[in-house]
Amino acid sequence: MKRKATAIWKGSLKEGGGTLTTQSKVLNATQYSFHSRFEEGIGTNPEELIAAAHSGCFTMQLSAYVTEAGFEIESIETQAVINLVEGTIIGSHLTVKATIKGISDRVFQELVTKAEKNCPVSKVLNADITSVASLE
Structure with a gap:
C-alpha cells in the first residue's frame, strides 16, 4: 500500500x-x-498534519490491541501534540482517554505502551514519543 x-x-x-x-x-x-x-495564519501546517496522523494511527493500533485482548471498546480519544524546537520535531505527546468495558488500568497501560511503540507513525518519527492515558 x-x-x-x-x-x-x-x-x-x-x-x-x-x-x-x-x-x-x-x-x-x-x-x-x-x-x-x-504564527496564527489561516491554513494548516506540517506539524498539525503529523499530529493528526500520529493520533489517528496510534488510536487504530490501540483499538486493535484492545480488541485482540478481548475487550469491548466504547470509545478511544487521542490528542497528539507535536513539539517543534529550533526547526526540529523533538517529540510527540499523546493524551489518551478511553472507555473500555472490563479492562483493568494495568492491562490498559500495557496496551497503550505497546501501541505507542508499534503504530507505523510512531515508528517513522525519529523523536521522543510519550503518552498519558486514562480510562473513563
Missing part, C-alpha cells in the same frame, strides 16, 4: 504560500504558509 500527498509552494518562505492535496482529496488545495506554521 502506498499513499501520497502533494505540496505546491509559490514565493519566498515568509511571504509565499502553498497548498496541500492528499490522494483521497480530504485535503484539496488546502492552504499552508509560514504564518499558519509559525
Whole structure:
C-alpha cells in the first residue's frame, strides 16, 4: 500500500504560500504558509498534519490491541501534540482517554505502551514519543 500527498509552494518562505492535496482529496488545495506554521495564519501546517496522523494511527493500533485482548471498546480519544524546537520535531505527546468495558488500568497501560511503540507513525518519527492515558 502506498499513499501520497502533494505540496505546491509559490514565493519566498515568509511571504509565499502553498497548498496541500492528499490522494483521497480530504485535503484539496488546502492552504499552508509560514504564518499558519509559525504564527496564527489561516491554513494548516506540517506539524498539525503529523499530529493528526500520529493520533489517528496510534488510536487504530490501540483499538486493535484492545480488541485482540478481548475487550469491548466504547470509545478511544487521542490528542497528539507535536513539539517543534529550533526547526526540529523533538517529540510527540499523546493524551489518551478511553472507555473500555472490563479492562483493568494495568492491562490498559500495557496496551497503550505497546501501541505507542508499534503504530507505523510512531515508528517513522525519529523523536521522543510519550503518552498519558486514562480510562473513563
